[in-house]
């Protein structure tokens with residue numbers, strides 16, 4: 001599904017290298033988790049994959065279902081099935097959440113040559129999905145993320161993911177800022193989307209989320225490189241012992 | 252005191268191209284206005300109040316030529332149930348207009364004020380304009396009072412069932428129109444007035460609005476889409492106890508537009524909202540100049556102005572809130588913002604507060620900025636194409652001003668014009 005090879009990334013405006021040769025393959029139907037110390041490059045990786053400005057790929061490649069995504073515009077990547085649940089969802093005053101989502105859903109459908117969803121079909125679907133995530137009608141009407149609590153923003157990200165039904169879902173610390181119940185809701189939302197044809201890349205600092213969303217593979221990213229890959233037990237090791245041991249081992 | 256020579260000669264040149272209309276009972280009002288013009292002189296670039304906007308083409312003896320614009324869309328507000336009043340190049344067109352009788356309102360042409368002996372109109376014509384000349388001079392408004400060749404007097408006595416709509420048609424590329432409307436909203440009466448269309452190659456329009464206690468007037472106007480026209484408009488409003496005046500102006504294109512609004516809150520608990528959204532591309536200069544005077548207790552005023560500028564367009568905002576002694580519990584708000592879609596465009600703002608009462612809440616803010624890149628990326632990452640995402644963000648920027656329109660259908664019509672403008676520039 002997603003194949004990243006030897007990815008080197010630096011900041012466009014600064015002489016600062018952030019990713020130093022990331023190799024990572026996420027197969028369809030699998031959940032990969034990425035853990036790693038603050039500043040190790042996890043969000044950078046997710047931004048580079050979704051096409052944010054400000055980064056320069058100096059070496060390596062990234063393909064989604066065999067297609068080179070690095071040359072695509074962000075909206076083309078989205079239409080190709082890429083989705084990033086932001087670590088810090090952006091507030092957009094003046095744009096209604098519902099309008100935003102309908103525009104996005106239909107833009108992607110159009111880009112893929114599919115028929116647009118009618119207003120009433122869209123409404124039906126979004127209401128049902130919002131309900132399972134305990135997002136009320138008022139939140140749907142409000143401007144995108146404006147005045148949402150931290151947890152509400154994260155649930156809103158999952159709602160978008162559920163509506164857009166992407167092929168590859170990247171979740172960047174979606175668990176941070178969530179209370180215990182909200183974490184369960186979000187995990188259920190993610191699990192409901194788990195599917196043969198869909199891959200997940202879950203970035204997190206905590207084992208707790210991985211109790212709910214069981215990963216198939218866990219990677220440790222440090223200094224812009226994947227330094228260790230293992231099964232779910234690797235997350236437990238991090239939870240219990242931190243990164244010191246793992247990093248020393250790799251050095 | 253003698254005027255500076257340049258101003259004197261420019262004023263004389265303009266006045267020599269005009270003659271006072273025959274106007275019976277309005278004669279003294281017109282002559283007084285003419286003498287105000289002669290004393291003040293017409294605006295020049297040296298004037299502080301015209302620092303950001305060159306008045307030359309508004310003042311020169313004849314109107315600069317402006318091509319008639321052929322819009323490829325239905326005129327605004329045409330889908331609404333309304334009473335339509337049409338002016339072509341500043342001349343009332345009875346054929347094209349609806350029958351002017353409507354319950355709760357009387358409408359007459361200003362030329363009939365005297366023969367029909369319409370007292371309230373005689374007592375209002377030129378009066379609010381004259382009051383509005385202090386503390387800042389507005390010579391183009393005095394010129395208007397003196398020389399206006401047409402216009403209507405509207406007296407609202409009840410809750411009017413449908414909007415009164417002015418359609419201004421531009422048909423002659425040399426037309427130079429001066430229109431003056433007087434409007435009185437009586438106690439407890441209510442009306443919505445709509446205005447749209449380019450009017451003339453050069454348009455000088457003045458509206459004097461007197462809202463009695465508990466009266467309500469909603470004014471929504473749309474200027475545009477023609478590119479070459481020039482317009483100087485003045486809105487003078489005086490508000491009684493518990494009255495409400497809300498105005499929204501959409502300006503689309505136009506080489507030069509100066510909209511002045513002079514509002515006086517003279518009755519307690521009155522509310523005045525003045526809002527505007529403009530979109531300009533290239534040879535576009537738009538100036539909103541607002542002066543709100545709080546002269547009563549517990550009044551609210553809101554100014555919300557948003558400008559979208561691209562390709563070297565210029566936006567100007569001069570807005571003042573004056574709170575007089577004794578105008579306690581004043582709630583004054585003012586925001587002026589521009590969205591610059593490129594680095595060639597500019598926004599010049601001069602927000603001012605002058606307060607002589609101690610128990611007031613006034614705030615003002617002015618910003619100028621580009622599209623929020625974070626927001627843009629967020630939208631694109633969800634699959635919204637760049638152009639569409641930019642338009643969404645642009646409409647979102649204008650939303651605070653458009654939200655000032657109370658009627659949802661009218662607001663929707665305004666939004667669709669904005670969408671059209673943006674779509675044509677993709």
Ligand SMILES: Nc1ncnc2c1ncn2[C@@H]1O[C@H](COP(=O)(O)OP(=O)(O)OP(=O)(O)O)[C@@H](O)[C@H]1O
Nearest residue numbers: 011018036037038039040041042043044045054087
């Ligand atoms: N636009 C930028 N300008 C300057 N430095 C940047 C920028 N983007 C990323 N960095 C730097 O790159 C490094 C990696 O940042 P990134 O946000 O990818 O870390 P992270 O692994 O997601 O950390 P966290 O766990 O705290 O979220 C950090 O040192 C960060 O300061």
Ligand SMILES: [Mg+2]
Nearest residue numbers: 042043044087
């Ligand atoms: Mg991060």
